[in-house]
Amino acid sequence: MSDRDSAAWWDAVRRHELTLQRCAACREVRFPPRAMCNRCGAESAEWVPALGTGRVYSWVVTHQVFAPALAGRVPYTTLLVRLDDGPDLLMYGNLAEGAPADLRPGLPVEAVFEDAEDGTTLINWRPRP
Ligand SMILES: [Zn+2]
Numbered sequence: 001m002s003d004r005d006s007a008a009w010w011d012a013v014r015r016h017e018l019t020l021q022r023c024a025a026c027r028e029v030r031f032p033p034r035a036m037c038n039r040c041g042a043e044s045a046e047w048v049p050a051l052g053t054g055r056v057y058s059w060v061v062t063h064q065v066f067a068p069a070l071a072g073r074v075p076y077t078t079l080l081v082r083l084d085d086g087p088d089l090l091m092y093g094n095l096a097e098g099a100p101a102d103l104r105p106g107l108p109v110e111a112v113f114e115d116a117e118d119g120t121t122l123i124n125w126r127p128r129p
Contacts (some may be wrong), residue, residue, distance in 0.1 A: 001120070005033040008047060014121045016113045018050040020085055031089045053128065054081040056107040057090060061100050069118075079125050081109055096124035 002010040009032075012019045021033045025042035036043050058080040065071045077095035095103070096112045109125040116122055 005035055009033050010120075012047065013113065013123060016121070018052045018111050018123065019047045020050045020083075020089065021045045022048045029086050029089065031083070031091060050111075051084045052111040054083040054085075054089075054091070054109055054111075054125075056080075056103055056105060056109055056125075057082045058105070059095070059100065059103055077103070079103075079109065081125055091123065093123045093125045095126070097126040102127070 009019060009021070020029045020031050022029045022045060023037040023040060023042055024044040024046055026037060026040040028037060028039040029048065030038065030045075037045070056079055059077055061075050061077050062070075063075045065074055070076070077100045079093055079095055081091050081093065083089035083091055093111070094114075096114065108128045110128040112124050112126055114122045114124050
């Protein structure tokens with residue numbers, strides 16, 4: 001999951017901090033992390049705190065066991081969330097609380113951190129009032 005561009009992001013997630021990359025030149029916030037700004041082409045960036053909130057854009061419920069490590073979790077719901085930090089920021093994560101039947105496009109959600117048994121930390125989402 002972690003690579004050259006996303007390693008710092010995963011390190012922050014392990015500390016239970018949700019961050020986004022911001023271009024040092026034009027200040028455009030971007031996700032997922034990447035080496036170059038897709039707006040102005042600059043290669044320098046900084047990490048800024050994310051709001052940790054967004055709205056459900058789409059979701060899928062997985063019933064099939066595709067990975068043995070997830071066998072005990074099916075069915076589980078994976079959300080695609082449009083972050084409140086900007087118009088074009090999409091982040092995946094599992095539904096941490098609630099039922100998929102209660103989901104609707106635009107539903108407000110907030111990020112929660114899940115420390116997995118293998119030492120990784122994941123971003124999940126739960127509905128917010
Ligand atoms: Zn830029």
